[in-house]
Amino acid sequence: MSTSDSDSDLDSPGLALAVLEWLEDREEGPEDVDACLELLADRRRRLLLEVMRTYGEELTLPDAAEEVAVRESGRKVTELSAERVANVYISLYHDHMPRLVEAGLIEYDQERDLVHPLECR
Structure with missing residues (x-):
């Protein structure tokens, strides 16, 4: 940095x-x-935590992924490809989010595809 x-x-x-x-x-x-x-x-994990702290409430994982992609790229959401957002979603779902859940920093409701910051609960 x-x-x-x-x-x-x-x-x-x-x-x-x-x-x-x-x-x-x-x-x-x-x-x-x-x-x-x-x-x-990992910057993507830090960005997900930042997004969750900014909103301070549950978000759908697709919405969180979109916001992470916006922050990573510095572009408006309308300028992002669906493929880029999907790639962020997949990496959050399979790699970054499970680590943050295991660490006790967020919670994830898989049935509803919702990410909860711990402050929200």
């Missing part, structure tokens, strides 16, 4: 040092920190 990609004044090394400094005051063990960083390492 470079300064031009962020509203922050931190560059990648600065951000890494700031996170390490923050972690010094925490009581989590190294395994927990590693698991958290691994979970957040």
